[in-house]
Amino acid sequence: MLNQEDNKLFTSIGPGTPMGEMLRRYWHPVQCAEFVTSKPTRLKILGEELLIYRGASGKPVLTQLRCAHRSLAMDYGRVEGDSIRCPYHGWLYDATGQCTAQPAEPEGSGFKEKVKLKTYPVQEYSGLVFAYMGPLPAPLLPIYDVMMDEDGAKGVAMRNVNCNWLNCIENIVDISHLAWLHGYTFPAYGAKKVTYHWDRKDYGMDNVMDIEGIDDTHISCYAFPNVNRFAAPPADKGGELVKSMIFRVPMDDSSTMQFYLRFYASDKKSINFQRKTEQLGVYRQLADDWWGIDVGDQDRMAIEQQGTIADRPNEHLGVSDGGIIMQRKMLRESLELIAQGKDPHCVIRDPAKQKIIFPQKSSMMEQRQDHLNYNRAFVNWNAAAE
Ligand code: FES
Numbered sequence: 045m046l047n048q049e050d051n052k053l054f055t056s057i058g059p060g061t062p063m064g065e066m067l068r069r070y071w072h073p074v075q076c077a078e079f080v081t082s083k084p085t086r087l088k089i090l091g092e093e094l095l096i097y098r099g100a101s102g103k104p105v106l107t108q109l110r111c112a113h114r115s116l117a118m119d120y121g122r123v124e125g126d127s128i129r130c131p132y133h134g135w136l137y138d139a140t141g142q143c144t145a146q147p148a149e150p151e152g153s154g155f156k157e158k159v160k161l162k163t164y165p166v167q168e169y170s171g172l173v174f175a176y177m178g179p180l181p182a183p184l185l186p187i188y189d190v191m192m193d194e195d196g197a198k199g200v201a202m203r204n205v206n207c208n209w210l211n212c213i214e215n216i217v218d219i220s221h222l223a224w225l226h227g228y229t230f231p232a233y234g235a236k237k238v239t240y241h242w243d244r245k246d247y248g249m250d251n252v253m254d255i256e257g258i259d260d261t262h263i264s265c266y267a268f269p270n271v272n273r274f275a276a277p278p279a280d281k282g283g284e285l286v287k288s289m290i291f292r293v294p295m296d297d298s299s300t301m302q303f304y305l306r307f308y309a310s311d312k313k314s315i316n317f318q319r320k321t322e323q324l325g326v327y328r329q330l331a332d333d334w335w336g337i338d339v340g341d342q343d344r345m346a347i348e349q350q351g352t353i354a355d356r357p358n359e360h361l362g363v364s365d366g367g368i369i370m371q372r373k374m375l376r377e378s379l380e381l382i383a384q385g386k387d388p389h390c391v392i393r394d395p396a397k398q399k400i401i402f403p404q405k406s407s408m409m410e411q412r413q414d415h416l417n418y419n420r421a422f423v424n425w426n427a428a429a430e
């Protein structure tokens with residue numbers, strides 16, 4: 045359990061909070077590349093209101109949302125070249141945030157040189173736009189294996205979850221629910237002996253599950269602090285496992301944006317972008333699925349319905365929750381490292397360590413159950429809604 049004070053410490057991610065400052069030490073996806081256009085879009089990341097647009101040069105620009113003059117939200121503004129113009133009094137800001145024009149100020153005034161918006165470094169990779177919001181110099185962007193894969197079918201998606209980020213990341217290392225949801229520990233299926241262990245790795249942690257009688261049952265990987273990599277069932281029957289990742293990016297203390305990457309090798313090279321807005325308590329139904337909820341919404345139900353911020357002072361963690369205990373240790377260690385003036389865990393500055401290949405083992409997931417229609421749920425949410 046966490047006491048009330050620590051639950052607040054771990055779940056408060058706004059500017060100036062210890063956990064917020066820790067999370068700012070990492071690159072995070074902030075938008076699918078496809079949706080970054082010349083139409084400015086409002087975002088909320090780590091408790092900050094931001095604006096993203098694509099300038100004439102093709103490069104994404106990430107700035108504070110509000111105009112430095114009198115605070116107008118500039119998603120109502122207009123992109124001119126690589127600059128953004130506020131619609132209220134026409135102040136113009138270039139891609140670095142520097143104000144370059146103030147139409148109503150006297151000619152020759154140097155006032156504009158004193159005005160600059162906050163901007164953040166961004167880079168585009170594998171269909172996602174990543175931002176770094178921490179102290180400079182920025183570390184390297186981790187290049188995970190799914191981000192390198194190109195020859196096949198790739199899915200890039202985003203959708204919100206209506207709860208705090210810690211609910212979301214605890215779900216990464218909580219693997220005991222997988223055996224339960226898949227029926228291996230349910231008496232009607234003939235309960236099997238299931239064991240779990242968690243191994244610390246350079247990138248974070250491996251979650252390992254073994255079910256009696258099934259070789260290589262399941263490994264999923266936790267890339268600290270907020271990413272996971274796992275194998276989903278094959279999109280085509282008999283095909284290879286779908287490589288999958290989810291980045292869980294806090295928007296504020298009560299909402300999180302999840303960015304998904306899916307990939308499987310295919311002769312037909314393609315990339316498919318999706319985005320979806322989810323309502324708290326509204327979950328897609330599937331009559332013959334476990335608990336009557338579509339597999340694509342089961343985890344969202346589980347983490348949202350713990351409460352916006354889970355009541356950790358009243359939880360009771362068992363042996364099968366060992367991953368959560370290890371994860372909290374890593375979070376606490378990272379806060380201490382920052383207090384000592386060091387990088388937190390898993391920040392990468394050595395180019396030799398930038399590319400990360402994960403183990404992918406899951407004979408459990410190869411035992412695809414067609415009625416769950418994983419392809420529909422994992423690869424194409426629009427089809428799932430039909
Ligand atoms: S509020 Fe933006 S130019 Fe005045």
